[in-house]
Amino acid sequence: MADVSLKGEQRVFMTGNEVVAWAAVAAKVDIMYGYPITPQNEIMHYWTRLAPKYGKKFLQTEDEISAGFTMLGGVMTGRKAFTATAGPGNVLMQESAGMAEMMRLPAVFVIQQRGGPSTATVIYAQQETTLTAFGGNGEGHRLVYSTATHQELFDYTIKAFNSAWTYRFPTFVLGDGYQAKMRESLTIYEPEAKGVKLVQQQALVGENKPGKKFRHLRNTYNTEDELYEVVMANQREWDVMAKKVVEWSAEGCEDAEVVMVTHGVVSRAALSAYQQLRAKGKKAGFFRPITVRPFPDQQLADAVKGAKKVLVAESAYGQLLKMVKEALYGKNVELVPMLRPGIGITTEELIEEYNKL
Amino acid sequence: MADVIKIVLAGEGGQGVQSIAEILAEAANEEGKSALYIPNFGVEQRGGVSIAYVQISDGHIGAPKFQKADILIPLSARAVKRTKQHAGKETVYIYDNSLVQEAEVNDNIVGLQYFDVTPPCPVSNTPNDDLPQDLISGEPKTCSFTKSGPGIDPADIPADVARVIPIPANDIAKDELHPRVFNIIILGAVIAATKVLPMESIKTALEVKLGEKFKSNPKLREMNFTALDRGYQLIKNAVRRG
Numbered sequence: 078m079a080d081v082s083l084k085g086e087q088r089v090f091m092t093g094n095e096v097v098a099w100a101a102v103a104a105k106v107d108i109m110y111g112y113p114i115t116p117q118n119e120i121m122h123y124w125t126r127l128a129p130k131y132g133k134k135f136l137q138t139e140d141e142i143s144a145g146f147t148m149l150g151g152v153m154t155g156r157k158a159f160t161a162t163a164g165p166g167n168v169l170m171q172e173s174a175g176m177a178e179m180m181r182l183p184a185v186f187v188i189q190q191r192g193g194p195s196t197a198t199v200i201y202a203q204q205e206t207t208l209t210a211f212g213g214n215g216e217g218h219r220l221v222y223s224t225a226t227h228q229e230l231f232d233y234t235i236k237a238f239n240s241a242w243t244y245r246f247p248t249f250v251l252g253d254g255y256q257a258k259m260r261e262s263l264t265i266y267e268p269e270a271k272g273v274k275l276v277q278q279q280a281l282v283g284e285n286k287p288g289k290k291f292r293h294l295r296n297t298y299n300t301e302d303e304l305y306e307v308v309m310a311n312q313r314e315w316d317v318m319a320k321k322v323v324e325w326s327a328e329g330c331e332d333a334e335v336v337m338v339t340h341g342v343v344s345r346a347a348l349s350a351y352q353q354l355r356a357k358g359k360k361a362g363f364f365r366p367i368t369v370r371p372f373p374d375q376q377l378a379d380a381v382k383g384a385k386k387v388l389v390a391e392s393a394y395g396q397l398l399k400m401v402k403e404a405l406y407g408k409n410v411e412l413v414p415m416l417r418p419g420i421g422i423t424t425e426e427l428i429e430e431y432n433k434l
Numbered sequence: 435m436a437d438v439i440k441i442v443l444a445g446e447g448g449q450g451v452q453s454i455a456e457i458l459a460e461a462a463n464e465e466g467k468s469a470l471y472i473p474n475f476g477v478e479q480r481g482g483v484s485i486a487y488v489q490i491s492d493g494h495i496g497a498p499k500f501q502k503a504d505i506l507i508p509l510s511a512r513a514v515k516r517t518k519q520h521a522g523k524e525t526v527y528i529y530d531n532s533l534v535q536e537a538e539v540n541d542n543i544v545g546l547q548y549f550d551v552t553p554p555c556p557v558s559n560t561p562n563d564d565l566p567q568d569l570i571s572g573e574p575k576t577c578s579f580t581k582s583g584p585g586i587d588p589a590d591i592p593a594d595v596a597r598v599i600p601i602p603a604n605d606i607a608k609d610e611l612h613p614r615v616f617n618i619i620i621l622g623a624v625i626a627a628t629k630v631l632p633m634e635s636i637k638t639a640l641e642v643k644l645g646e647k648f649k650s651n652p653k654l655r656e657m658n659f660t661a662l663d664r665g666y667q668l669i670k671n672a673v674r675r676g
Contacts, residue, residue: 090469258473260472342497352494424496
């Protein structure tokens with residue numbers, strides 16, 4: 078791995094998995110809990126190489142269920158902790174993600190999506206979008222950042238820890254196999270030297286000082302009404318958070334006839350397609366949710382106000398499309414899906430699809 | 435909107451395609467350009483083709499993969515077939531016309547899988563035995579393709595491309611230099627064909643990557659730089675001849 082440091086700013090060229098490990102160091106994370114699965118293995122590998130140098134810890138567990146729950150244990154005792162997984166590992170981790178929703182634990186999950194269902198491919202997909210946003214037997218009280226570039230992978234991994242420890246909802250960085258394995262340029266930095274304040278972690282259970290009340294977090298409720306009150310309180314707090322954390326990016330939507338909606342790595346292709354189409358005088362627009370949960374509903378509705386068509390492109394069969402439909406319910410605009418489960422979408426293919434409209 | 439140079443390199447596992455793609459992209463990054471390199475990876479069996487996608491630009495780089503390459507370099511008969519979809523009207527097509535045997539996939543290694551970016555060497559179970567061990571230490575994935583054979587069939591080369599340049603890189607490596615530097619000849623050829631990076635930047639990148647080995651074996655540096663220049667001249671001469 079590249080021998081770099083976080084002193085000041087450094088332009089580096091590395092894989093996305095390496096970026097995540099460096100970002101966790103930059104965010105002053107205490108410990109990673111993990112279980113190997115392609116294509117996220119190198120996050121663990123790089124972390125285990127960095128950990129001794131920076132006084133950090135690592136625990137490899139027997140599976141993803143355990144990796145998720147041991148992370149929750151670490152978080153409860155006041156350790157800034159994270160885990161990383163993909164595909165079927167993401168499925169297994171939903172149990173612990175659900176507990177983090179119920180107990181309001183600032184757990185951070187990095188997901189490098191691979192093909193599904195089940196083992197499928199180790200390569201790439203966007204088929205874990207619904208799972209990551211709504212997995213678990215709850216209401217999706219979580220925060221999901223969908224990154225597109227290595228710079229974002231670095232920035233949003235740091236942000237994920239800050240958001241998690243600020244709002245106490247489980248927070249996900251949603252990457253994919255392409256982002257995991259590709260190398261590109263980015264600038265890494267020490268967050269606090271750049272004015273990005275790191276939110277301080279603290280113990281969430283126990284309290285041994287005299288006169289202090291013993292803190293306990295509940296995961297089980299006795300009556301329907303009791304649960305209802307708790308879930309509704311969480312919902313209200315999630316709604317308040319949603320307004321503050323929702324992020325999106327929009328280009329040229331004001332006069333666009335067709336707005337392309339994509340997320341994650343596919344939005345790289347969409348941004349290039351947008352630039353090339355505009356250069357040819359076409360009235361194209363670009364809209365991308367950066368948080369897929371909460372989804373920028375209102376912002377999307379505003380962006381497509383004047384558009385005739387919305388082209389939704391994703392490497393899944395309608396997972397982003399479902400979110401777009403919900404955001405645009407009742408709006409008079411035609412949705413044109415470009416659904417490619419488990420396969421990449423190139424700039425050329427998007428332009429070709431656009432030109433068919 | 436800046437231009438993006440798109441390069442596809444493809445070869446047999448062990449030919450060193452991924453190493454040179456990485457050196458190329460790193461050198462571009464060092465030059466202050468945007469660079470993106472992605473290998474194809476998966477659960478392929480031995481004998482699989484290794485493909486590297488590299489993009490270099492002064493501005494935004496779109497999707498990590500692309501349809502048509504500006505420069506397409508398949509280095510084995512299998513790689514020619516595997517990369518057909520990347521050949522377009524504006525593609526400069528460089529291939530190795532050495533008469534070498536395509537790697538055989540022995541029955542005993544079929545089904546062995548790899549979980550990395552480079553498929554294992556398909557030639558034998560002890561791929562490096564024929565190479566001087568001091569030159570390849572720490573490079574278990576290197577293997578040489580030195581057995582004579584029919585090579586790439588020119589009839590398989592896509593007809594509708596901007597230009598086809600055959601270069602006998604494997605023969606030169608085998609007969610004049612060393613099988614180990616085959617991929618460095620190809621790297622030199624890529625530099626000449628892309629024209630976006632100065633030769634010096636590649637030499638610096640090689641120093642960074644192989645500096646330790648160069649220090650303990652200066653002959654290795656000389657051989658690598660000779661290979662780089664040979665590859666560069668092969669393309670320059672071909673272009674000059676028109």
